[in-house]
Amino acid sequence: MCPRPRKCPVELRQCAVRLYRESGPEPVIKRLAGQVGVHSEALRNWIRQDQADHGECFDQPATAEAEELRRLRREVAELCRANEVLKAASAFFASELDPTRRRS
Structure with a gap:
């Protein structure tokens, strides 16, 4: 069984998360999502997954x-x-x- 194709390229996800991490003290996800061209909940999920992967968030698996x-x-x-x-x-x-x- 093949994995589902991703809706957004991995590079876009990584770039969006990097922009979030590099932005000011309290970045606004909705504004950043609009700039990147993705839905704000998608960006929020990517950020939470990145935090889990880096051991910063423990409410979901890496x-x-x-x-x-x-x-x-x-x-x-x-x-x-x-x-x-x-x-x-x-x-x-x-x-x-x-x-x-x-x-x-």
Whole structure:
């Protein structure tokens, strides 16, 4: 499965976050988002993710942690599906080998 294409290039995200970090003591995200040409909530999310990646914000996982979590969740789902198939096969073969079962 391929990852979704990003709506905004990574370079634009990095540039916008850098502008935010380099701006004055209290940068206004809405104004900066307008200058960059993105929605203010998108910029806010990029900034929060950058802060998490740099250990400045602990209410969301860093990018690497989030990617690992997604990978592990996919792996768990795949293992659960395989387990269900094995359970069904085991039940089928157990019923076939049951000596008390009537053969037709």
